[in-house]
Amino acid sequence: MNEAYDELAFEPHEEELLSRVAWHYYHDGLTQSEIGERLNLSRIKVSRMLDRGRKMGLIHVHINSSYGGCFALEARLQEIYGLDEARVIPAQETGNVNDRLAEAASQYLMGRLKDQEMLAVGWGATVMGTLQRLSRTLSYKDISLVSLTGGVSAYIEGVASGRSSQNVHLIPAPLVVSQESIAEAIRAERHVVEVMSMARTANYALVGIGAVADEATLIASGYASRSQFEIFRRQGAVGDIIGIFYDQAGEPLDLPFHKMLVGLDFEALSAIPQVIAAAGGPRKVDAIRAAARGGRIDVLITDEPTAQAIIEKDQA
Amino acid sequence: MNEAYDELAFEPHEEELLSRVAWHYYHDGLTQSEIGERLNLSRIKVSRMLDRGRKMGLIHVHINSSYGGCFALEARLQEIYGLDEARVIPAQETGNVNDRLAEAASQYLMGRLKDQEMLAVGWGATVMGTLQRLSRTLSYKDISLVSLTGGVSAYIEGVASGRSSQNVHLIPAPLVVSQESIAEAIRAERHVVEVMSMARTANYALVGIGAVADEATLIASGYASRSQFEIFRRQGAVGDIIGIFYDQAGEPLDLPFHKMLVGLDFEALSAIPQVIAAAGGPRKVDAIRAAARGGRIDVLITDEPTAQAIIEKDQA
């Protein structure tokens, strides 16, 4: 019935117990058995509580290092581009970079999102992965979701399923439509107007950054063609955020394509207190760099080689 | 002494490696062996690096919960006053503090009370609230209740209703009477003597802590007058437990008022293995602090701002 309540997973009283268990484990260095004895719980239950605490973001491990590989890069990124925060995940041969970015992004958000806050989400594979990992925390903390663009419904539904739909507000339209007039009509719809104005009030925006490359998700999902991309590239596009292409300086280009988008523009995006971008991989170096230089984003989550490449390019 | 700092001054390169190890371990969830393979280190070395990282504070675990700050206070309270246990509930704007304290106290007792045990209860609003919430557990676990003082009947009856009255033993008298001779007569009654000697055998005592303030429940319920309180205050009273007023050091004062009480004295109270006090709020800071310093209580359940204030006062 009330699935949202079910997914709340624990009541305030249980949160106390969970926090207490975590405190003893991490702060006092007790073993799970010792904690069990103290709090009258079986060892296995303590183990499971810790597991839940970690998955829900209640337990946050921060590696507090001012030097060191990724952390040096983080500091440099923050300094060079004036970011609020940068997260750089270490290079790793195995594993999908996007998965690991999504993991890092969801952990970042878990630690950041407070009760009653609203998160606006953009479009893209990394955003999708992040939301999937976040779903439990979202319902637990009573976070509202709102879409920044159309085309989000496809993947957000899995995340939203089982939650009261009151907290999820989607733009019921594709990301791009075939004609400017249709886009205008959709943008004028009452419900779309409502969702978009709600998105403007979000506390955070989570966006991906797209490269102007044939492998882009925009092409793979049929929203744009390779020839269009070729034209964008000739006009100076180096990347896109929520479907809007921008140049080396991070300034949005004046493309007909933009007129066919259903979603917020850069001005509205910048008005959101904190824009969090998760993106990485060699193809996206220029796109991320331009976005950072243009002040399009406040928080960047990327991988080590990408961060390195971005900084090197800006020092030459 | 300064070895920790000496060891802190290791090569930046080593710290980078350490950070990377920590990241893989805590963030990616890899095992120490996997990290070792990847970075060409022996498993045992990885283990030691993590150990060093923890000891040096490079790895910081944050518990992202309103309870997070409370546990530190609990530990300090236990340490400073030699309490068996302290429970601190988080600050919260909404909700009655007394209700939340009663909730916490009942939860504490639920986890503590074993079958066939006996709980002695004092007088006060928080005690009443706690008992109401406890009623289910009490009947389920076959716990006996006994009163520490008179005046308890009024509110304990609701709790006791529906249970075999065998397990509830009340002192059939008010908390305070008007003359010393009457109090003496009541205390000499066979039934009263029986209940009071039974109270001495209780496993736990649950008491409130009263402030010497005009808002005290003792005044509100007509057991004492404001002028009396003014006199108590002049004599150095900072608080009361089961109607007995004590000074800054937690030592009972020699007041005529005490001779008119029907109930146990401090000596008998201290003989009960564990005295549990639930009290909070800005007015009670001094009362709680004195009770704790004087060793009047073994377990303290209070709220975060009060705990903070108590500790601060004792550090100045």
Next chain:
DNA sequence: GTTGTTATCGATCATATGATCACGATGTGC
């Protein structure tokens, strides 16, 4: 050079941990 001291390392082993399985309670739909 020697010798004593200390730090570091890995092997070994006891313990801590979490994955898996099986059971019982609870709730659900027919």
Next chain:
DNA sequence: GCACATCGTGATCATATGATCGATAACAAC
């Protein structure tokens, strides 16, 4: 009412972890 699914629980067991110990290397003092 009954079968069925789901969840929470504890038992069992494989694995991960960290404590201990001896060996070795580096280094200082003589």
